[in-house]
Amino acid sequence: MSYANISYRFRCAVFLFFACCGLQIKASPSINAERIDKYLSENIHRGVSASILVTQGNTTLINKGYGLAEREAKVANSPLTVFDISSLTKQFTAAAILKLVEEEKLKLTDTLDAYFLKLPNDKKHITIHQLLTHTAGFKEYPGRDFDYVSRDSYFETVFSSELEFKPGERYKYSNVGYSILSAIIEQVAQTDYETFLNQVFFKPLEMKHTGYLLPDWNTLTLAHGYYEDFYDRGTSIERYKENGVSRILVGNGGLQSTLSDLHKWLVALDNFDILSEKSVRLLTARHVETPAQVDAFQSSTYYGYGWKVGTSTYSDRVIAHNGNNGTFRSSIIWRPEEEIFIVFLSNTESKGTLWLAYEIDKMLAEDGYKPKPVELNPYRVIDEYVTKTKTVSGVQLLNHYQLTTGNKTISSAVINRLSRIYFYVNKHTDWALELLKLNVKLFPDDGNLWDSLGEGYVEVGQIELAISSFKKSLKLAPDENCHWCKNAQERISNLTKN
Structure with missing residues (x-):
């Protein structure tokens, strides 16, 4: 039974029992949430510029914006602000693959030669599983996110380049792998990547503010990205409208979203509403070991499909992912056993806020934890x-x-x-x-x-x-x-x- 479903009367009785016995009671999440909110508010002048959602069970602890979405016009960040979520996009690509698996339209063991013609021999037998787990061995594409590159040109370069290592040999984070997955989705579903996500995930969950160009964007809600916390690079949407979404980006990054939409998505995953329990287990399984993120308080990490999965100093199971495109930063932390979701969406590039979501998580978990002030950029x-x-x-x-x-x-x-x-x-x-x-x-x-x-x-x-x-x-x-x-x-x- 989850904490949220325990009756109020029972919780009061438990509290009184421990209080009468003189035992130490851990501070309630709401009290820690007040500390977190105070910390974030006090550090706005030091570079905190984000919208942040923290929930436990059915209780929303924090749901607000800090700093400015657009500095010149002094538009504040809010729960409605739309951010570029960067590599958080990968979880949607992985989920789309698993949706097609559920529909028996592809298999995780399928190899690339089933979807692409005239492949070099070293790439023919790369599997979808290897693409999902960053073990396929592809080099990164020599271009930037917003450079226009046609589909044919992109894949000609990708498939003609030498692999960095033998497929399945080891883990190396790969944006290219997820771009290839998006092309497989398009071929199997017979529609473009964004349209497929919209049909199978976004519309059913009423995620009206998630996508590339399909949503009816309100420009007043779009966050401007600030490189190194000072240089205004504008919004990602205005770049998409100029040249379209570059093939460099499709499937691995660049989706736009809000706190509310991402929370709907997380709840749907947790409840097996949008994918079967088997698929969600595959999505968040420990498929391949990755380097531990010590700065994020994780002692061990593995890669699932579009998610990192590991342990922390205070939780046996942490499902998380980060995004960073040089201007926008994003993080999701999901602790299933504690029923905790943290969604962090920021419109500034700054070393001081790199692991801020994990600082929030630790403050939530540990009553006495006091993070240092955010490092000035x-x-x-x-x-x-x-x-x-x-x-x-x-x-x-x-x-x-x-x-x-x-x-x-x-x-x-x-x-x-x-x-x-x-x-x-x-x-x-x-x-x-x-x-x-x-x-x-x-x-x-x-x-x-x-x-x-x-x-x-x-x-x-x-x-x-x-x-x-x-x-x-x-x-x-x-x-x-x-x-x-x-x-x-x-x-x-x-x-x-x-």
Whole structure:
């Protein structure tokens, strides 16, 4: 019998018994939920930007938004906000495969040569099971999520590339494997991937705000994604409307959804409403061992079909998955024995919020657990200062950074990447060059940084200083594996010709 079904009178009697005996009572989930809400609210200024749902049994403990879905217009995140759920998409692909298995339209032992013609010999006997468990051996496709790639071009590249290892030999997370699965779904179901999901899952469960382009999206509810917690990359939907959903993404990522829709989905799985008990058991079985996620408090993990399954320091069975596309982050944690669901959907890329869902879970499980404040994102700290400060001074910026974060210096990679973004979007170009100057001041013996400074001088038309910087980078080059030397040499040659 679940906790939610135990009568109120019985629970009161149990409470009074232990209270009278003077035994310690674990704080109620609602009390821990108050602590969690307070922690999240207090860390909004440190980078928490998400919508979060926490339920136990039939009780909703948290269902609210934190931070902003769209910063310029100051639109707050809420339970209705639509997020890109990234790799949480994989569980729907796996479930769709199992639905077709239930309908006896395919088998998990089917091999690729049953669905694709003219395959190389090393790929003919890869099974659907191996694709589902990331053990097929495919290399990742050399492209980005929103690059337009036709179906034929995508699969021609995928199937002509060498495998990384013999199929079934080991586990390696593979987006390509799930894209192949989506194509198998389309072939067997005789419709496109999104339409099939909509027909068999989303419509029956009234998940009206889940999909790529089929839902009637309200643009006011779509979250903007903020790269490194500062750079607005807009919504995924506006990119889909421009070029369609890239084959790179179909089946492995990019679905949009909300807290409510994902909760409906989880409840349906838990109750075997949308898939049979056998299929749900297969979905969440421990098929292959994976590296443990220590930062997520998991001591051992396995991959099921579209889900990771393992144990934690406080639960014998944790079913979970994460998503991250470089801008949006997402996590689902499902603890069946404790009847707990946690859905975390965030519209910012930040190291400080990487494992935030697991921090929430631990706070829910352990009364005394006190997580550290969310780690400030260095990009956002710098960009906020740059945006509001007219005086362009690397020294003053460094002083501000040290006072704000407590760190003595800034990562050279952060400075380099931020300056490239500023040049790319033609924003704060004076600061972009100043950041590159600061980088060589902080790390004068790094030739790569001098090469980057040379590129910065080229951007602003200071050719003599550019040539000087490129020459300096070559003087600092290592004897072997100089990844910037070719660029510096070519730049010097081209610039001196002119």
